[in-house]
Amino acid sequence: MGAAEELPFDYILMDCEMPGMDGFEATKMIRKEEGKYGAHIPIIALTAHTADEKGKRIIEAGMDFHLTKPLQQSQLVDYIRENEKL
Numbered sequence: 001m002g003a004a005e006e007l008p009f010d011y012i013l014m015d016c017e018m019p020g021m022d023g024f025e026a027t028k029m030i031r032k033e034e035g036k037y038g039a040h041i042p043i044i045a046l047t048a049h050t051a052d053e054k055g056k057r058i059i060e061a062g063m064d065f066h067l068t069k070p071l072q073q074s075q076l077v078d079y080i081r082e083n084e085k086l
Contacts, residue, residue, distance in 0.1 A: 007041055010041070012042070014027055014043050014063060015047075016045055016047040016058075017048070023045065023046075023061070023063075024057055024060075028061050030062075031061075042064040042065065043062065045058045045061075046067055047066065047068060048068065049068070050068065051066045051068075054066070065079055065083075
């Protein structure tokens with residue numbers, strides 16, 4: 001069985017502006033745990049800011065893709081379809 005078949009989620013939608021622990025910190029913790037198992041679940045950043053405004057933090061945290069809020073269903077579906085081809 002491949003690693004993808006063993007992972008509990010196909011994707012994680014991460015709100016970057018959560019109270020308490022923001023999405024950047026949460027993503028770093030997820031990536032640290034994944035490293036113990038050799039796993040990688042794509043994390044999609046959700047933020048009201050443009051990628052230009054938060055781009056560096058998104059990449060540094062380990063997120064795979066960025067979508068702006070309000071979330072457009074078509075953008076999410078397009079990303080998933082493209083990612084499935086990889």
